[in-house]
Amino acid sequence: MSAVPPVSIAALRGVRLASGDLVDIALDGDEVLAVVPAGSPLPETDGATLDLTGYLVTAAGAEPHAHLDKSQSWDAIQPPFGDLERAIDSWHAYAMTLDEDDTLARARSTARRMLASGITAVRTHVDLLRGDDALTGVRALVRLRAELAGLMDIELVALGGPTVPDEVFEAALDAGVDLVGGAPHLADDPIADLERLIALARRRDVGLDLHTDESLAGFDTLAAYATAVTGWHRPRTAGHCVRLSMMAEAELDVLADGIRTADIGIIALPITNLYLQGWGVDRAIPRGIAPIGRLKAAGVRVAAGADNVRDPFNPVGRCDHLETASLLVSAGHLAPADAMDAVTIGARDVMGLAVAGPTAGARADLVAIKADSLGEAVAFASADRVVIHRGRLVSRTTVSTETAASVALPVPTRSAAPATAS
Secondary structure, three states: OOOOOEEEEEEEEEEOOOOOEEEEEEEOEEEEEEEEEEEOOOOOOOOOEEEOOOEEEEEEEEEEOOOOOOOHHHHHHHHOOOOOOOOOOOHHHHHOOHHHHHHHHHHHHHHHHHHHHOOEEEEEEEEOOOOOOOOOHHHHHHHHHHHHHOOOOOEEEEOOOOOOOOHHHHHHOOOOOOOOOEEEEHHHHHHHHHHHHHHHHHHHOOOEEEEEEEOOOOOOHHHHHHHHOOOOOOOOEEOOHHHHOOOOOHHHHHHHHHHHHHHHHHHEHHHHHHHHHHOOOOOOOOOOOOOOOHHHHHHOOEEEEEEEEOOOOEEEOOHHHHHHHOOOOOOOOOOOOHHHHHHHHHHHHHHOOOOOOOOOEOOOOOEEEEEEOHHHHHHHHOOEEEEEEEOOEEEEOOOOOOOOOOOOOOOOOOOOOOOOOO
C-alpha cells in the first residue's frame, strides 16, 4: 500500500449508476455538481477527469459501529472461541497491558483497509480501560483521527462499563472523544447505568451511541432508552439490538413505534452477531441480527456495520462494507439495494453526516466498483475500486489476474474390445 497525495477530481466519465444508467458526473470541490447522460457536456471545474468505464458508482461506504482499538488483536490474544462473555473476558485481560503505539498501528492498518474498500467515514467505539491508564486507547485513536483527517472522517465514542467513573468519561470527552457510549444491558442494574450514561451525555451536550439488547433473551434497555431521549436535540443510536430478532411481530411493532418517536437510529452488525450469538443452542441456531428490514418498514432509521475485525469478538472480517451488505442479503433477507443503502446512505444518516452519493447537490463521497450492476457489486465485491472523499481521489486499487491459457488435451482413443470365445 503506497501513499500518494489526494487528487482533486473534476469529473467521472462513463460510470454506471445503481439504476443501470450510464452517466458522467461533474464535481465541484466536495460537492456533486451535475449528473448527466454519458457523453453529454459537463460544466468545467478544477481537477482531473477519470474514465471509469466498466465501473458502478454509489455513495461511499460508511462504518457506523467499529472498534478500531481492538481490531487485529486476535493473533496476539489467541482467545478461545465462544460467546460475548468469553470475548469480553479475553479482551479485558489483554487490555491491562495495552500499548498506545501498538493500538495506533493496528487501528491505522484497519482504517486504511476500510478506506481502500470505499469507506470514507467511520464511527469507532474506544474502550475506557481498567487499571492505571484508562485513556490509552483514546489517545491512540485521537492521534489516528488527526493523521487520517484528509482521507476519511473518524468519530469517537467513549465505551465504558458501569464501573467506569463519570470523571473518566469526562476526561475522554476532554481529550477529544465525540460521543458517550456504553453497554447498559450488561450492568447489574441496567436501567441505572442507562440513566447514568444519558445524564452524562446531557450534561456534556453530546450525542449517545449505546450497545443495547445484545443477547437473544437478555435485559430490555432499548424501550427505556427510547422513552428517555424522546424530544432530545442530540443524535442517538443503538447498536446490536439482537433481542429484537426474537420478538413477535406485534411486540416488535410496539417497540418500533417508540424507537421511531425517539428518533433512535438502529445499527445491525451481522458478522459479529452471527459469530457471538447462539453458542448455547445445539440445533436451529438463531441468526441474531437486528431485524432492520422490519424496522425500516416501520419508519425507523436503520444502518449496518461490521463491528469487530479479527479480535476476540470476531475472528474474521474484511474491512469492507460490501461484506456487510452481502451478509444482510444472505442472513438478513434484505434485497441487495436495501443492503447497500444500509451501509452507505443509511449509515451516513444515523451518523449525522451530510447526504452523499451520485446526485447533484450531494457530498462528493463516492466509491466506484468494477461491476456491471449493483447485484454484481454486492455478490462479487471486486477489489478494483476508486474512492473519492470530499471530491478528492484518496484510494485506488487495481487488481491484475493472470490465468493459464486453456490447452486442448488429446482425446484418448478406445482400443478394440478383445474377442470372446463363442
